[in-house]
Amino acid sequence: MDSNPLAKKLGIFVDLQPGDLAVIARWSADRSELPARHVFIRQGDRPRATCLMIEGWAYRYKTIKSGKRQVLGFLMPGDMCDPHAFILGKADHDIAMLTDAVVAAICKEDILAAVETHPRLTSALWWTTLVDEGIARAWLVNLGQRSAIAKIASLFCELWHRAKLIGLVHADAFALPVTQEQLGEAVGLTSVHVNRTLRDLRDLKLVEFRSKQVVISNIGQLMELADFDPTYLQLQRRADIPARQSLAS
Amino acid sequence: MDSNPLAKKLGIFVDLQPGDLAVIARWSADRSELPARHVFIRQGDRPRATCLMIEGWAYRYKTIKSGKRQVLGFLMPGDMCDPHAFILGKADHDIAMLTDAVVAAICKEDILAAVETHPRLTSALWWTTLVDEGIARAWLVNLGQRSAIAKIASLFCELWHRAKLIGLVHADAFALPVTQEQLGEAVGLTSVHVNRTLRDLRDLKLVEFRSKQVVISNIGQLMELADFDPTYLQLQRRADIPARQSLAS
DNA sequence: CGGAGTATTGATCCCATTCAAGAACTGTGG
DNA sequence: CCACAGTTCTTGAATGGGATCAATACTCCG
Structure with missing residues (x-):
């Protein structure tokens, strides 16, 4: 496994x-x-x-x-x-x-x-x-409609959930091997503004991103801020589909 | 057909x-x-x-x-x-x-x-x-990295090519049944700013959008402005794949 | 003809960019 | 182990693109 x-x-x-x-x-x-x-x-x-x-x-x-x-x-x-x-x-x-x-x-x-x-x-x-x-x-919604802080918060929420799924989250933290520049290129912001926004998130005591580690102290509050609904990630096995369903039958 | x-x-x-x-x-x-x-x-x-x-x-x-x-x-x-x-x-x-x-x-x-x-x-x-x-x-590139005028120009280019493909472009014009508000929701801009940007495009004599009709006088120049590369739309039958290829063989 | 939605334009504001400069990291070779 | 160079990070000040607020015109349709 x-x-x-x-x-x-x-x-x-x-x-x-x-x-x-x-x-x-x-x-x-x-x-x-x-x-x-x-x-x-x-x-x-x-x-x-x-x-x-x-x-x-x-x-x-x-x-x-x-x-x-x-x-x-x-x-x-x-x-x-x-x-x-x-x-x-x-x-x-x-x-x-x-x-x-x-x-x-x-x-x-x-x-x-x-x-x-x-x-x-x-x-x-x-x-x-x-x-x-x-x-x-x-991501389209993120890029088009959200504020800087919500963009970054939302991306962190996505990555946290995906990392958690494959067992990469330990004690509220996971590795995110990107620069602030690359983070900015993901959410449509300048690296400078990413930096300032990360400081805001830190001041809010929601997320710390330092030395390529994301530490999320309060995922619930972060999801709230980001207006994040994890449904689209399909994290739970769906109860209403028989587990053995296949395309063919 | x-x-x-x-x-x-x-x-x-x-x-x-x-x-x-x-x-x-x-x-x-x-x-x-x-x-x-x-x-x-x-x-x-x-x-x-x-x-x-x-x-x-x-x-x-x-x-x-x-x-x-x-x-x-x-x-x-x-x-x-x-x-x-x-x-x-x-x-x-x-x-x-x-x-x-x-x-x-x-x-x-x-x-x-x-x-x-x-x-x-x-x-x-x-x-x-x-x-x-x-x-x-x-669209992700559009929303994240382009200026207002390039966003709208780029969207018009996409729609023009797609409409052309199915025979909906006549004399450089095609119907685009959306409001400026909806246009803005597509490219991540306010309807007010969409309006101003459409005026700019009109002044540049590149596009007119009025009564739900898009008239593109110079598609080449518009594509230039939008940094638009139509390859991703896969408009041409690909010469290097046998036409009768299927998944199975 | 009237009313709702839509388009247009002006004035003002603000969020994010840009420019700049220093500090804190990397990693690399001596 | 240190020195040095190249990234990357951080913060400040000024600028600007697009948002917001607001008022007027246009268009469509019942």
């Missing part, structure tokens, strides 16, 4: 059977280590495989002509980068490592073969892409 | 065979008319079917506690609202009609059956969801 964050994550949605677990284990076998800052996929690249984060963090971002960058999302263990990017052929954004990381490459054929033969797994994979879409929608 | 915008759209990606077309025709059969402003799906709803736009426009949006709204995307003929929302169970945003519209409801079972038996169609459906994700990423 510990070595298999994907199984852990998919298991929330679906009762994975031994056969499914075997497939996941096979996927996770072909591992490679990448150093921090390594750019894994660049805009315009033609990925021949999809990648599964085993250890470490990565992030997606897009650069515009003016040189400004927008971070599109953060990847942590168990997350896949575009389980189906090969359909479009070309990546439309960059993905780079935030820390030294271990990733598993899964080639197109392996995915497609699994889709054919393991409906339960297929269903679970589909589910993760839908969660990712939900996250993107939440 | 004219009555089947979905076939037209999917046909760009994949050579649809008679069997595929028959399925699409069957889907499009169960039509219903909805008046403008009708809220089709509300946050928290449990959609029992997915919907295909046949005629008219709709939009997705999310409302936050303060009452502010963020528009998440616009739907035009041929677009589907969440071909797979039933996997998550609950809608996490609202969808409402912008005009009187004709939509076709496709129930869960029909989709799943088609996925089982028509790999080419499945592949094409998957492709459209990926394009939608690409659009969402472009």
Whole structure:
């Protein structure tokens, strides 16, 4: 389990059977280590495989002509980068490592073969892409409609919940290996203003972000401030869907 | 064809065979008319079917506690609202009609059956969801990093290209049935500032938006101003993928 | 014709940006 | 273990883009 964050994550949605677990284990076998800052996929690249984060963090971002960058999302263990990017052929954004990381490459054929033969797994994979879409929608709301402090609070809430899910939160704290600059690029703020806003959050005794560690003393109050509703992250196994449901039946 | 915008759209990606077309025709059969402003799906709803736009426009949006709204995307003929929302169970945003519209409801079972038996169609459906994700990423960049004028220019560019694709652009103009308020909710600006920015665009002789019609005199120059790269819309049939490729083979 | 929603423009304000400069970290090589 | 260079962080002061408030016109529709 510990070595298999994907199984852990998919298991929330679906009762994975031994056969499914075997497939996941096979996927996770072909591992490679990448150093921090390594750019894994660049805009315009033609990925021949999809990648599964085993250890470490990565992030997606897009650069515009003016040189400004927008971070599109953060990847942590168990997350896949575009389980189906090969359909479009070309990546439309960059993905780079935030820390030294271990990733598993899964080639197109392996995915497609699994889709054919393991409906339960297929269903679970589909589910993760839908969660990712939900996250993107939440970011749209964040970028478009919230104040600086709510933007940052909201992002911290998302990351806290996701990190908690895969067991990365210890004593109200989790590692967030990003600079204030990158934080700003995620929420549409200047690094300077991110800095000031982090001070405000610290003064409010809600969050501390220092030496790449987020310490959340009062998650409830923070969620209140951020107007954060975790439903979209689909953290709980849904009671109203039979656990063994698959796409096929 | 004219009555089947979905076939037209999917046909760009994949050579649809008679069997595929028959399925699409069957889907499009169960039509219903909805008046403008009708809220089709509300946050928290449990959609029992997915919907295909046949005629008219709709939009997705999310409302936050303060009452502010963020528009998440616009739907035009041929677009589907969440071909797979039933996997998550609950809608996490609202969808409402912008005009009187004709939509076709496709129930869960029909989709799943088609996925089982028509790999080419499945592949094409998957492709459209990926394009939608690409659009969402472009919006993130828009909301986070661009100036007011570039935001609006960029949105007009997207809609122009999408409308053109389905034959809705005539003589450099297309209908965009939204208020300036809604435009603002899409790009993260006040309706007042949208108004001023539209005046600027008019003064620059690039775009006119009046009585719900967008007239673009110089699309090239507008794309330049917006730093707009249409690649992510996947408008061209890709030369490097065999047209008859499917997921299964 | 009247009323509600929508568009337009002006005046003022404020949140976040920009510019700048120093302090506190990194990590690296001697 | 220290020195040094390159990031990253922090804070101040000034600026500016877009928001807010407000008043008037336009448009559509019953």
